[in-house]
Amino acid sequence: MRTYKLSCLVTVIVITLSSAAYAKPNIKVLATGGTIAGAQASTSQAGYKAGTFSVDDLINAVPQLKDVADLSGEQVANIASQTMNHEVWLKLAKRVNEVLKDNNTDGVVITHGTDTMEETAYFLSLVVKSDKPVVLVGSMRPATAISADGPANLYNAVSLAASPLARGRGPLVVLNDDIHYAREAQKTNTTELDTFKSPNRGRAGVMNTGKIEFFSENTTQHGTKSEFSVDGKAPADLPRVEIVYSYENLGPEMIDDLVKEGVKGIVLAGVGDGNSTDAAIAALSAAAKKGVAVVRSSRVGSGLVVRNVEVNDDKLGFIAAMELSPQKARILLMLGLMITSDPAKLQQFFMEY
Numbered sequence: 001m002r003t004y005k006l007s008c009l010v011t012v013i014v015i016t017l018s019s020a021a022y023a024k025p026n027i028k029v030l031a032t033g034g035t036i037a038g039a040q041a042s043t044s045q046a047g048y049k050a051g052t053f054s055v056d057d058l059i060n061a062v063p064q065l066k067d068v069a070d071l072s073g074e075q076v077a078n079i080a081s082q083t084m085n086h087e088v089w090l091k092l093a094k095r096v097n098e099v100l101k102d103n104n105t106d107g108v109v110i111t112h113g114t115d116t117m118e119e120t121a122y123f124l125s126l127v128v129k130s131d132k133p134v135v136l137v138g139s140m141r142p143a144t145a146i147s148a149d150g151p152a153n154l155y156n157a158v159s160l161a162a163s164p165l166a167r168g169r170g171p172l173v174v175l176n177d178d179i180h181y182a183r184e185a186q187k188t189n190t191t192e193l194d195t196f197k198s199p200n201r202g203r204a205g206v207m208n209t210g211k212i213e214f215f216s217e218n219t220t221q222h223g224t225k226s227e228f229s230v231d232g233k234a235p236a237d238l239p240r241v242e243i244v245y246s247y248e249n250l251g252p253e254m255i256d257d258l259v260k261e262g263v264k265g266i267v268l269a270g271v272g273d274g275n276s277t278d279a280a281i282a283a284l285s286a287a288a289k290k291g292v293a294v295v296r297s298s299r300v301g302s303g304l305v306v307r308n309v310e311v312n313d314d315k316l317g318f319i320a321a322m323e324l325s326p327q328k329a330r331i332l333l334m335l336g337l338m339i340t341s342d343p344a345k346l347q348q349f350f351m352e353y
């Protein structure tokens with residue numbers, strides 16, 4: 001009798017362990033729209049409407065996903081990402097945080113347009129408080145195109161979100177078999193499939209039909225170590241920060257107007273090493289003296305803007321964007337200004353995040 005009971009117990013343990021071993025990860029797909037959900041009027045047309053298909057359409061189009069993970073989908077928005085806005089960002093950040101808190105969820109995939117994917121990814125890297133995988137994915141060709149890239153990208157994204165290798169790295173961007181850290185990812189080509197690059201630090205890794213190889217760790221502050229939060233915030237709580245693009249003969253007018261309108265921060269998309277015309281630099285310095293946070297970044301697309309190299313930041317009251325592109329510097333400045341308006345503390349954020 002004792003032997004019988006023992007053997008029953010062993011059987012139960014073995015069944016439990018083996019079903020745990022074979023249980024597929026639970027992945028939540030949060031859809032926001034973009035070309036990956038887009039449709040053309042005809043397959044030979046270049047034009048298309050982003051955000052046409054629903055999250056269930058996207059999942060059902062790739063039956064192989066069922067072998068990788070147990071999926072559930074949710075439509076957070078269905079927009080082309082050029083119209084991404086604070087409202088959707090806050091809704092998305094809230095949902096990602098909620099979903100990842102659930103013990104039954106192992107990771108999140110966010111389908112998103114490629115135009116502002118790097119901005120959403122970086123924003124989420126600063127406000128999502130979880131080590132579980134978060135993967136942003138899109139496509140360069142609409143779902144109805146000849147040789148659409150969305151299905152393979154989605155397969156990679158789900159495989160990545162389902163993998164323990166993706167834990168603790170902050171949101172990742174995956175497209176065209178390349179994996180990028182949110183802070184590094186940058187769209188660099190208007191139409192080509194190989195558009196996302198990580199110009200300063202190189203891509204985080206590569207994928208091939210779900211097989212993952214990481215090349216580096218994410219050593220910058222993000223996720224559970226980030227001090228930023230948008231919990232309980234409304235769109236109007238995010239301070240207004242604008243970007244001024246520098247070019248030959250830029251005058252002070254746009255900068256002066258922004259200050260008059262009451263912006264809290266200005267990011268300079270400067271020429272070269274974050275520089276601009278004498279008139280623009282003088283206007284920016286006047287803005288800084290009035291308490292507007294002024295960050296110098298560069299329009300070049302790669303490289304660092306370091307303090308006091310070409311411009312005397314100490315004297316003029318500026319903050320150097322370090323590795324951040326103007327569009328990412330704007331996000332860090334918005335979140336930073338929710339904590340402090342002290343330029344020295346803001347500069348520290350740009351050193352760490």
Ligand code: SIN
Nearest residue numbers: 035080081113114115
């Ligand atoms: C968009 O960003 O929504 C349009 C472009 C794209 O997804 O590639």
